[in-house]
Amino acid sequence: MFQPLDPLLHSELRLAIISLLISAEEAEFPYIKEQTGATAGNLSVQVDKLSVAGYIEVEKTFKGKRPCTICRITPTGITAFKAYVEALKTYLNVK
Amino acid sequence: MFQPLDPLLHSELRLAIISLLISAEEAEFPYIKEQTGATAGNLSVQVDKLSVAGYIEVEKTFKGKRPCTICRITPTGITAFKAYVEALKTYLNVK
C-alpha cells in the first residue's frame, strides 16, 4: 500500500539540497544556502548527513584565498531520490 | 524557489492517514491502522494532531457494544493536502 519513505530524504532541507543537486550536478555551499534559505548551521549539519550517507560528495577547496565547499550528487543519491519520489507517489494518489 | 512544506502533513504516518481519507472519505481506526501498519499508539497521537488542526474530524461512536472511532477528512484537510502536493512539486523537479 504505502511505501516507506527514506527518512534521510523526508526532510524539508535535505530534500531541497538533493533537489538542487539533481538539477545542478554541482553547487557551492553559499549558493545552496541562498537557494534554500537555510541558516549556515542547519545547512552544514544536513550536508554532512547526506555526505555520510553517500548521497552527495563534498569537496573542500579554495576559491582564491577563501574556503569553498562544493557539493555534488552521487549515483547513490540519484537512486535514492528516484526511489523516494516513487514511494511518495503511493501517498499522493498519483497513478 | 522551494515552497515550505506544511509540517503537519510532512510526516509519513499523517500523510498516509490523509491520503487514505482523501480516497475513502471515511475510515475506521482499525482499518487505518491495518492499512498504514502503524501501532495503535502512534496512530492515536497522529489522528489527534490532525483532528486538533481541523484537517480531519473524528466521530466516536459504537459498533454494537464496542467503541468505534470513525475519521473523515474536512474541507480544510483537502485544501491543505492539495497545497502540500503543490509545494512538494517544487522539490521533485516536476513541471
Added chain:
DNA sequence: TAATTTGGTTTATATTATAAACTTATTTAC
C-alpha cells in the same frame, strides 16, 4: 589596527515521531 564580512562548524535546545505501557470493556475458553 579595529571592525566587519565570509565561510563555515559545533553545540545546545526544542520539537517530533514512535512505541511501550496502560486502561476499559467484551468475548471466548475452560
Added chain:
DNA sequence: GTAAATAAGTTTATAATATAAACCAAATTA
C-alpha cells in the same frame, strides 16, 4: 462463572531530529 485473551484505544516515556544560536578562523574593508 470466572479466568484468559482480544479489541479498541489513550497516555506517557524515550529516542531521534531539525533547527538555530554560539562560536571560530581567516580575509577584507574602514
